[in-house]
Structure formats: C-alpha cells, structure tokens
Amino acid sequence: xxxMLAGLLSLxxxxxxxxxxxxxxxxxxxxxTGVLTIGTRTGSPPFAFVNKQNEWxxxxxxxxxxxxxxxxxxxxxxxxxxxxxxxxxxxRIPLLASNAVDLIAGTMxxxxxxxxxxxxxxxxxxxGAQFLVKKGSPIKGIQNIAGKRIAAQQGSTNERIIRERxxxxxxxxxxxxxxxxxxxxxxxxxxxxxxxxQLAGLIAKAPxxxxxxxxxxxxxxEPYGMAMRKNESDFRNLANNGLMEAIESGKYFExxxxxxxxxxxxxxxxxTENKRFMELQVVPK
Amino acid sequence: MRGxxxxxxxxxxxxxxxxxxxxxxxxxxxxTTLEISALAWLLAVALGILSGAMRTVPFAPLRAIATFYVxxxxxxxxxxxxxxxxxxxxxxxxxAIRDWxxxxxxxxxxxMFALGVYHGARMSEVIRSGIQSIPKTQFEASMAMGLTVWQxxxxxxxxxxxxxxxxxxxxxxxxxxxxxxxxxxxxxxxLTFQTRQIETYTAKAIEALTAGTLIYLVLCVSIAIIMAxxxxxxxxxxxxxxxGAG
Amino acid sequence: xxxxxxxxxxxxxxxxxxxxxxxxxGGGTLRLAIPAIxxxxxxxxFIGLARLANVAWIRFPATIYVxxxxxxxxxxxxxxxxxxxxxxxxxxxxxxxxxxxxxxIFEAAYFxxxxxxxxxxxxxxxxxxxxxxxxxxxxxxxxxxxxxxxRNMIPSLVTQIIVLFKDTSLAxxxxxxxxxxxxQIVNNREIRPFExxxxxxxxxxxxxxxxxRYARRLERRLAHA
Numbered sequence: 018x019x020x021m022l023a024g025l026l027s028l029x030x031x032x033x034x035x036x037x038x039x040x041x042x043x044x045x046x047x048x049x050t051g052v053l054t055i056g057t058r059t060g061s062p063p064f065a066f067v068n069k070q071n072e073w074x075x076x077x078x079x080x081x082x083x084x085x086x087x088x089x090x091x092x093x094x095x096x097x098x099x100x101x102x103x104x105x106x107x108x109r110i111p112l113l114a115s116n117a118v119d120l121i122a123g124t125m126x127x128x129x130x131x132x133x134x135x136x137x138x139x140x141x142x143x144x145g146a147q148f149l150v151k152k153g154s155p156i157k158g159i160q161n162i163a164g165k166r167i168a169a170q171q172g173s174t175n176e177r178i179i180r181e182r183x184x185x186x187x188x189x190x191x192x193x194x195x196x197x198x199x200x201x202x203x204x205x206x207x208x209x210x211x212x213x214x215q216l217a218g219l220i221a222k223a224p225x226x227x228x229x230x231x232x233x234x235x236x237x238x239e240p241y242g243m244a245m246r247k248n249e250s251d252f253r254n255l256a257n258n259g260l261m262e263a264i265e266s267g268k269y270f271e272x273x274x275x276x277x278x279x280x281x282x283x284x285x286x287x288x289t290e291n292k293r294f295m296e297l298q299v300v301p302k
Numbered sequence: 303m304r305g306x307x308x309x310x311x312x313x314x315x316x317x318x319x320x321x322x323x324x325x326x327x328x329x330x331x332x333x334t335t336l337e338i339s340a341l342a343w344l345l346a347v348a349l350g351i352l353s354g355a356m357r358t359v360p361f362a363p364l365r366a367i368a369t370f371y372v373x374x375x376x377x378x379x380x381x382x383x384x385x386x387x388x389x390x391x392x393x394x395x396x397x398a399i400r401d402w403x404x405x406x407x408x409x410x411x412x413x414m415f416a417l418g419v420y421h422g423a424r425m426s427e428v429i430r431s432g433i434q435s436i437p438k439t440q441f442e443a444s445m446a447m448g449l450t451v452w453q454x455x456x457x458x459x460x461x462x463x464x465x466x467x468x469x470x471x472x473x474x475x476x477x478x479x480x481x482x483x484x485x486x487x488x489x490x491x492x493l494t495f496q497t498r499q500i501e502t503y504t505a506k507a508i509e510a511l512t513a514g515t516l517i518y519l520v521l522c523v524s525i526a527i528i529m530a531x532x533x534x535x536x537x538x539x540x541x542x543x544x545x546g547a548g
Numbered sequence: 549x550x551x552x553x554x555x556x557x558x559x560x561x562x563x564x565x566x567x568x569x570x571x572x573x574g575g576g577t578l579r580l581a582i583p584a585i586x587x588x589x590x591x592x593x594f595i596g597l598a599r600l601a602n603v604a605w606i607r608f609p610a611t612i613y614v615x616x617x618x619x620x621x622x623x624x625x626x627x628x629x630x631x632x633x634x635x636x637x638x639x640x641x642x643x644x645x646x647x648x649x650x651x652x653i654f655e656a657a658y659f660x661x662x663x664x665x666x667x668x669x670x671x672x673x674x675x676x677x678x679x680x681x682x683x684x685x686x687x688x689x690x691x692x693x694x695x696x697x698x699r700n701m702i703p704s705l706v707t708q709i710i711v712l713f714k715d716t717s718l719a720x721x722x723x724x725x726x727x728x729x730x731x732q733i734v735n736n737r738e739i740r741p742f743e744x745x746x747x748x749x750x751x752x753x754x755x756x757x758x759x760x761r762y763a764r765r766l767e768r769r770l771a772h773a
Contacts, residue, residue: 046640054640059723060736067733071561072572102643103723107502111631114507116640134505166404171489172502189409190499191489195736196389202739203392205404224739312635377710377756378749379717381728386749389741394549476618483621487721494623507631515624522619 043119043245043252048093055081056104056118060195062218063282064124064142064241073101076276077122080141080260081243084268085120088259105193107172110134113246120245120256124215126174127242136249137242138256139298141269143291145235146175147213149201149220151228156208158233162186168197168206175210178237194219208232212239214277214285221283261299269295318504319513331496332517338414338492339479345418346478350425357430368426376423380481383420388412388488413485413492421478428474432467433459465536472529476522483518493517554740555747562744566730567751574644575725581716584651585709591652592659597689599664610660617657622715626650630722647719655712662708666701667693699770706763710756717752727751 047053057078058065065075082099090097104112109121113135127137148167150156156165163185169176171190179186189206191197198219201209209216213231220229245253263269270287277285318324349371356368375383388409392400403411436459444454486495497514501507555562561571569576598610617625629650634641641649670693678688720729731744738744 059733067737069737071558071565071733107498108630108723110505111501111507114505115631115634116638117630117634117643117646171495171499177503189489190491192487193736195732196489199389199735199739199741203389203404204400205392205408222737373757374749374753377714377760378752379714379728381717381720382745382749382752385728385732385741386745389735390745391742394742480621483623484718486623494621494627498627507635511624511627511632515620515628518621518624519616519619523615526619 043249044089044093044255046116047089047097047119047252048095051095052098052100053081053086053089053120054100054102054118055120055122056102056109056112057121058105058123058194059103060193060198061124061215062222063276064215064218065122066218066222076272077124077141077241077243079272079275080263080269081120081122083272084263085122085243085256085259088255088262092255105172106170106176107192109172109244113244116246119252120243122243124212124241125244126212126239127244128174131244134247135244136247136253137244138253139260140240140242140294141260142214142241143294144212144214144239144241146178146210146237146239147216147231147233147235148208148210149198149216150208150230150232151201151204152230154207154230154232156232159183159236160233162208165208166206168200168209170194170197170211173211174237174239175212179210182236198223214283217285218283264295264299312508314509315504315506316509318500318506318509322503324500324504327491327496327499328493328513328517330491331493331514332521334410334491334496335479335482335493335521338410338417338485338490339482342414342417342421342482343475343478345414346421346425346474349419349422350429353422353426354429354433357426372423372426374423375419376427378420380416380420380484381487383416384413384484384488387416387419409485409488409490413482413488413490417478417482417485421474421481424474424477425471428470429467432470433463435466436462462538465533465538468529468533472526476525479521479525480518550743551740552743552747554734554738554743558734558738561734562727562730562748563751566725566727566748569726573725573730575729577716577726577728580644580647580651580719580724580726581713584648584655584716585712587648587652588655588712589659589705589709591656593663595656595660596663596667599660600667614657614660617654618661622650622654622718623721625654626718626722629653643719643722643724646722647716647724651712651715651719655708655715658708658711659705662701662704663697665704666697669700670696702763702767702770706760710759713756713759714752 041049055078057073057075059067059073061075063075064077065073067073078099078101086097086099102112102118104118104121104123106125109118109123109125110131112118113121121135125131125137127140131137148156148158148162156162159179159182162179162183164187166187166189167179168189168191169179171192176188176190179188189197189200191200194211194215197206197209197211200206202223213235216231220226220231223229243256245256260269263272270292273287274281276282277287279286319328353368353371356364357372359365391412392403392408395403440458440462441454444458445451449457482492483494485492486498489495491499493514497510500513501510504510565571565573565575567577569579595610595613598606599614601607601610626647629641629646630643633649634646674692674696675688678692683691716726717728719726720732723729725733727748731748735741735744
C-alpha cells in the first residue's frame with residue numbers, strides 16, 4: 018500500500034514538473050502546423066476503410082478533404098493537409114480530449130450524452146441500427162434477440178441501447194467492427210448489430226455478399242456528425258460552413274453518389290426525405 | 303471535486319467508479335482477470351514441466367517437438383497469439399467442438415489458451431535453467447553418501463531446484479497476470495477491458511484508468527509479498543544467496 | 549480451405565509498410581523497436597545505478613519507479629500515455645511518440661533491474677582493487693565495473709530486448725501501423741486470420757530467434773575472451 022501511494026506520488030511529480038501547459042485553440046493549432054488531424058475508421062466501408070490497394074479512403078474522409086479542409090484553408094489563407102489516425106467508438110472521445118486528433122470523421126452518432134463531452138458539426142448522414150445475420154437465421158429484429166449472442170462495438174450507441182432494452186441478450190463487445198464481423202462470420206455470435214448503412218458496407222465488401230442478411234426495422238435513430246473538442250465555435254463554424262457549401266454546391270451529393278450511388282461501393286440510395294433533410298440544414302448566406 | 307493542473311481544467315468525479323453499473327463491472331473484471339490468469343497459469347506450469355521433461359529424454363523426435371514448442375511460442379508476441387487462437391483457429395476445428403466453444407465464451411478460452419501456451423514455453427525455460435544451475439556435484443555427493451537415485455532426486459535435487467525455480471517462476475507468473483490485459487483485444491471482459499468500458503460510458507478516463515492501475519498494482523504487489531514470505535520461510539541458510547527480492 | 553495467397557498479394561504492405569514503416573501509413577515495427585531498445589536501455593542504466601546509490605533520496609525514487617512499472621501491465625501504461633498524459637500536459641503526442649515513450653519508460657524498469665543485478669554480480673574485490681590502484685569512483689565504474697557487468701548481463705539483456713521487441717506489437721492497439729496492425733488491416737478486409745497471423749508470427753519469430761542465436765554466440769565468445 019505504501020509502495021503504491023509513493024509510486025503514484027512520484028508519477029504525479031514527474032508529470033507536474035514536465036508540463037509546459039500551453040493551450041491553443043484548434044484553429045490556432047491548424048494554422049501553426051498546417052495540418053488538420055482527423056480520427057477515422059479503418060474498417061467501416063464506405064465511410065472510412067482501407068481498400069484493396071491498401072489506401073485509406075471513404076465518404077467521411079472525402080467530406081473532410083473536399084469540403085472541410087478547403088474551407089479552413091480558405092480562412093487561414095494557406096494550404097491545410099489532412100492527416101488520418103485510427104479511432105474507434107471506444108477511443109474517439111479520449112483522442113479528442115488528449116489532442117491527438119482535431120476532428121472525428123468516421124461514423125459517430127450525435128447524441129445528447131455525447132454532447133456533454135464533445136461538440137458536433139451538422140448531421141452528414143442519417144441511418145438507424147439493424148442486425149446483420151447469416152442467411153437463414155431465426156433472428157428477424159430486436160424483438161427476438163433475447164438469450165442470443167449479439168456482437169456490438171465497445172462504446173457504440175448500439176451497445177448501450179441493447180444493454181438497456183434487451184438485458185437478456187448475451188452481448189459480446191468488440192473493440193472494432195472487423196473483429197465483430199469476423200466473430201459473426203465464424204459463428205461465434207448469432208448477430209452483429211450496427212447502423213444499417215455500415216452493415217450494408219460490410220456486406221458489400223465481404224468475400225461472399227450473398228451469405229448475409231440485414232434484418233429488422235431501425236431500432237434507433239443514428240444521425241452522424243463530426244465531433245470536435247468543446248467550445249471551439251470558430252473551428253466548428255468553419256467545419257459547418259464547409260459542409261453547408263458542399264450541400265449547396267452539390268458536391269455532397271456527388272460524393273454521396275460516388276460511394277452510395279448505384280455504381281458506388283455500397284449502393285444505399287438517398288431517399289428524397291433525407292435529401293431534403295440535408296438541404297434544410299443549410300442556413301442562409 | 304474540481305481539479306486544476308497547471309491551468310488544465312479537469313472535473314474529477316470518482317463516483318463514476320461505483321455509481322451505476324461501474325462497480326459491478328470492475329468487480330467482474332477483477333474476477334475474470336484472476337480466473338483467466340489462474341487457469342492459464344495451471345496450463346503454463348503443466349506445459350512447462352512437460353516440455354522441460356521432454357527436452358531431457360533420450361529420444362530425438364520428442365526433444366525436437368519440445369524445443370520447437372518452446373522456441374516458437376515464446377518468441378512471438380502474445381497479442382499475435384491472441385488473434386491467432388481467437389480468430390485463426392476456431393474455423394479449423396470440428397463442428398461439435400466449435401459449437402461448444404461458441405456457446406461457452408470462446409474468447410475466454412482462446413485468451414486462456416494463448417496465455418497458457420505462451421507462458422508455458424517461457425516457464426519451460428525458467429524450469430530448465432533452474433535445474434541446470436544445480437551443480438552436478440550435488441547429485442554425485444548424494445550418491446557417494448549412499449542415497450539411491452530416487453532418494454537423491456527426492457531429498458536433494460528437487461528441494462534445491464524448487465527453491466531455485468520459485469523466484470523466477472513468481473516473476474513469470476506475475477508477467478502472466480499482467481499479460482492477461484492483452485485479452486481485451488479479443489473482447490475478454492477482464493479488468494483492463496472493464497476500465498475501458500467505464501471510460502466509454504462516463505467519459506472519465508483518468509478515474510477509470512487510475513482504478514485499473516491501482517488494482518493491478520495491489521494484485522501484483524500482494525502476490526510478490528506472499529511469495530517472498532514463502533521463499534524466506536523455506537530458504538536453506540547459506541545455500542542460495544538471492545540478490546534483492548523483486 | 550487455407551489460402552496463403554493472401555500473404556503474397558499483401559506481402560509488400562505487410563513487410564514494407566508494417567515491418568519497416570515505409571509508406572503512407574508511417575508506422576513500422578523496426579522504426580519503433582530500435583529506438584525503444586536503445587533509449588530504454590540507456591534510461592535503465594541510470595535507474596539500475598540509482599537503485600544501487602548510497603544516498604536514500606536517489607535510491608528510493610528509483611526503487612519506487614521499478615516496483616511501480618513492474619506491477620502494472622504495459623497495456624495500462626500505453627493507455628495512460630495515449631489518453632491522460634497529453635490531456636494533462638495539453639500537448640498533443642503523435643502515436644509514435646506515445647508508443648515510444650510508453651515503451652521506454654516501462655521497459656526501463658526491467659532494464660534497470662538487469663543492470664542492477666549485473667553490477668552486483670561483479671565481485672566487490674574488483675572495485676576495491678580499482679580503488680587501490682588509484683582510480684576515481686567514476687573511473688572505477690566506467691573501466692572496471694560496467695564492462696564486467698555488461699558481460700554478465702548479456703543473457704538477461706537479450707531476453708529483455710526480445711520481450712521489448714515482441715511488446716512493440718501492442719502499439720497496434722493505439723492504431724500505430726506496425727506489423728501486427730498491418731496484418732489486422734489486411735485481415736479485416738480478406739478475413740484470412742489463420743494465414744495472416746501465422747505469417748506474422750513467423751516474421752516475429754525469425755527476428756527474435758536470430759537475436760537469441762546471436763546472443764548465445766556472443767556469450768560464448770565473451771566467455772573465452
């Protein structure tokens with residue numbers, strides 16, 4: 018016990034001695050370094066994933082590179098490079114807090130509890146949670162998962178909802194989506210739950226797409242936003258302006274078509290309702 | 303409690319460690335860590351003794367198998383073994399075994415296996431170097447005094463060897479306990495996993511990680527203290543001068 | 549059922565990107581392991597010597613340091629350096645920096661113990677003789693004690709270097725693209741876990757086994773010197 022306490026104390030000493038403690042805003046940091054660091058996924062097609070050529074690409078990454086970074090670069094009057102780091106549902110908020118990344122641009126759902134820790138841009142995608150099962154599975158939706166082995170990602174909204182709504186389900190929590198999908202592919206779990214569009218992305222990229230089914234109605238509402246550290250309104254405005262301009266100019270829909278269109282990586286057509294929702298988010302100039 | 307650290311604001315809230323489900327999660331995490339470590343330890347000791355013995359038999363193929371086991375398994379990272387046993391092996395198993403595993407917490411067994419097999423190879427080395435460090439003269443002297451081979455082993459070699467092996471084996475066992483934290487990567491809900499879980503639920507990273515760190519420290523330090531007591535209790539005066547107990 | 553073609557078609561990514569760290573992802577096992585070994589050992593020398601100091605206020609913190617880091621898992625230390633330390637310091641640390649600092653600080657505790665045991669293994673008479681022929685304390689340490697200690701340390705030193713080398717795989721947890729992470733990325737897409745993880749196991753093994761073989765030869769050579 019004594020050893021332990023002393024150990025902690027000395028650790029605290031080392032820390033306080035070495036702290037340079039300078040605080041700069043995100044925008045100041047980008048201005049100084051010329052780099053916008055985003056936290057994104059490596060296995061969530063088509064939002065952010067590593068493709069066959071081992072390049073890190075996706076819809077969310079495109080939005081940052083073609084909508085947000087240009088807006089920041091215009092404001093600062095200098096080129097802004099986008100640097101990518103991996104983040105998962107369990108690590109994205111700590112990564113923002115630790116300054117490792119400036120913006121989470123992956124598949125993060127904007128929720129009220131999360132808004133207590135981070136700020137969000139406007140919504141850039143709308144989906145809801147469903148289940149991915151092997152063809153012929155008895156699971157048809159959230160109504161019959163009691164007692165079943167269900168995979169979810171640690172720290173995701175889906176994990177939380179299943180835990181609360183169906184406490185009898187045997188929840189297996191994985192650090193990342195590919196691990197959960199592999200567990201499903203091997204039969205370790207009976208279903209994997211995540212947002213419908215991501216499940217569609219998994220199927221599209223799976224070796225045998227025909228083996229898989231997405232089942233159930235949306236049991237949750239999942240509006241995706243990009244997250245940043247709290248109280249950085251100038252940075253947030255720039256990111257939002259970038260997104261709004263992309264929606265206004267049609268760039269957003271072009272990119273949507275590239276990834277989700279009929280010839281895209283994951284066909285997931287934009288409903289007129291969702292299209293209208295995106296447009297309504299744009300405030301006047 | 304509101305803390306300031308050289309101008310950095312952080313709202314400490316230690317109650318996140320016991321409010322809601324957190325307390326139960328932590329407790330479960332400790333139990334799972336102890337459970338997986340204890341089972342893996344038994345496997346490691348069994349494999350260590352077995353492979354150690356196999357390396358001394360006068361039959362080359364057995365020796366080769368044991369050497370291969372030790373040299374291959376201890377020289378590859380435990381994390382790789384975790385992925386290998388959890389993701390790589392189950393698809394190759396027969397249906398019946400696979401189904402049973404998947405119904406009985408496959409991640410736990412894969413993690414246990416990865417830990418046990420990896421540390422078994424390391425235990426084997428600990429045991430071997432312990433036995434090798436006993437001078438041949440000990441055995442010769444006991445024979446000269448008229449002991450039978452069995453008596454020489456039972457009364458002289460094994461007691462000495464055990465005393466030589468226990469300190470490094472304790473270290474190795476603590477390594478096993480600490481390495482069990484790597485099982486979080488294959489979603490075993492052990493202590494590190496549960497501290498991460500609390501953190502994702504509460505966004506209170508410092509509190510959660512402090513709790514996890516302290517618990518590991520208490521576990522390791524208390525095991526080390528108990529083992530040091532046992533060593534002292536059974537020490538043979540003048541035989542083994544142990545320099546600085548870890 | 550097994551198909552090792554996946555290893556061949558991603559060989560360049562696994563080895564050049566993952567193992568060496570050349571490519572758009574940065575990363576690299578070697579780029580992390582080599583500085584971590586060198587810096588960890590250097591810090592370890594200081595800690596090991598500090599533990600042998602006659603003055604309590606040097607010896608005591610060093611002892612605490614060693615006992616603390618040997619009592620917690622490396623994964624925990626990595627999480628501290630990933631999430632907490634940058635927050636407290638208000639200093640963004642890239643994952644390379646996180647991994648390197650965590651490894652150096654953690655492994656230095658183990659290197660420190662090896663250095664301490666090595667120095668203690670040098671017979672006291674050696675230091676006394678050195679003093680008798682007129683060497684100063686620092687000279688005794690540098691020319692008499694440390695060279696002999698180093699020779700005695702080699703076996704456990706190499707064991708620890710191998711442990712550290714293997715531990716670098718844990719950097720993949722924080723998204724550092726080392727060999728393990730590279731295999732994970734490829735596996736996430738191809739779902740060929742057995743083939744990929746076996747392959748990287750062999751790559752790790754080749755490195756660590758050749759290290760231990762070289763060490764054994766070195767040991768023999770020094771024993772005859």
